[in-house]
Amino acid sequence: MSARAALAGYRRWVVKVGSALVTDDGRSLDHARIQAWVRQMVQAREHGVDVVLVSSGSVAEGMQRLGWSTRPSALHQLQAAAAVGQMGLVQAYESAFQQFGLKTAQVLLTHNDLADRQRYLNARVTLRALLELGVVPVVNENDTVATEEFRFGDNDTLAALVSNLIEAELLVILTDQEGLFEADPRVVPDAALITEAMADDPRLEAMCADAPGALGSGGMRAKVLAARRAARAGAATLIASGRAESVLTDICAGHASGTFLTPSRERLAARKQWLAGQLQVSGRLGLDAGAVRVLRDQGRSLLAVGVTGVEGRFRRGEMVACLDPEGREVARGLVNYDSDAARLMAGASSDRIETLLGYVTEPELIHRDNLVLTG
Secondary structure (H helix, E strand, O other), X not given: OOHHHHHHHOOXXXXXEOHHHHOOOOOOOOXXXXXXXXXXXXXXXXOOOEEEEXXXXXXXXXXXXXXXXXXXXXXXXXXXXXXXXXXXXXXHHHHHHHOOXXXXXXXXXXXXXXXXXXXXXXXXXHHHHHHHOOOEEEEEEOOOXXXXXXXXOOHHHXXXXXXXXXXXXXXXXXXXXXXXXXOXXXXXXXXXXXXXXXXXXXXXXXXXXXXXXXXXXXXXXHHHHHXXXXXXXXXXXXXXXXXXXXXXXXXXXXXXXXXXXXXXXXXXXXXXXXXXXXXXXXXXXXXXXXXXXXXXXXXXXXXXXXXXXXXXXXXXXXXXXEEOOOOOEXXXXXXXXXHHHHHHHOOOOHHHHHHHHOOOOOOOOEOHHHEEEOO
């Protein structure tokens, strides 16, 4: 079985569509194409797939509404165009999904939202809650407030970060090209399409044309770098033509066209390796023998009921070490509550968290996907 056949098994996607596709090369929002993508995403959901949509097009749509023929370079003009265009973009997706009885949610992110651990976790919890509620998140960069030095730069990067944020299995980048070619097909017409490769293959970047489209801010190089970023957390990437009639439906069938870039490690293994490499810990949790046994033998999450003590001061989302009754480190992971809350929760069952704290962020103190055994 080819690696591409594995596409049919992926159950959490991030789908990114570019400006040229969404706006029909800048003429106006392509409602027919948006409707086609939405119909295919609905079909994927019917096959048990969670979908998060990352859509470019707000600046291009704003340009069209404002009567501008060329993309401005001044940040304040880009922000103004984004503010105008975002209205039409979100309305188009909302109307399309409503025809299938689905609700959508607009999620605007900046680089700072994902660089700050607390805001990162808030975004993660919100996106996961939306998926659990059956809502389709429509994500875009918050261009109206992002400053030049803190912008993602392109929505390919944003899509890769969202893939990591929700622990997606597949990043789908829809573009106006069939995929990645060995050379720029606009210059070398007989250049061969790369059908499958490893995302971290250093030769891929050398094959990319650097110039983005007139409406966008990325380019094929940005897509390759996004695939590499997504692969660090174990997600595969498909770069494919958004103009293909059934590109998303074909993914569910395991035979989509385009360039399929695979990670060098399994998704969970890649995440565990990333966790293990985070050497600095902000605090320590003492565990009873039962909790240690559950972590080691059953691979389960750490619950507050198994915690006997809390050392240090840490914020939600920071790395903490887990110690056995003899004080030896057995695991470390990203904690779902800060140190003050952890002290209040220590030894308590999960159903008492809300009574103790007045709120519940997660039922676990450390989720198993955010925990790695170290001893």
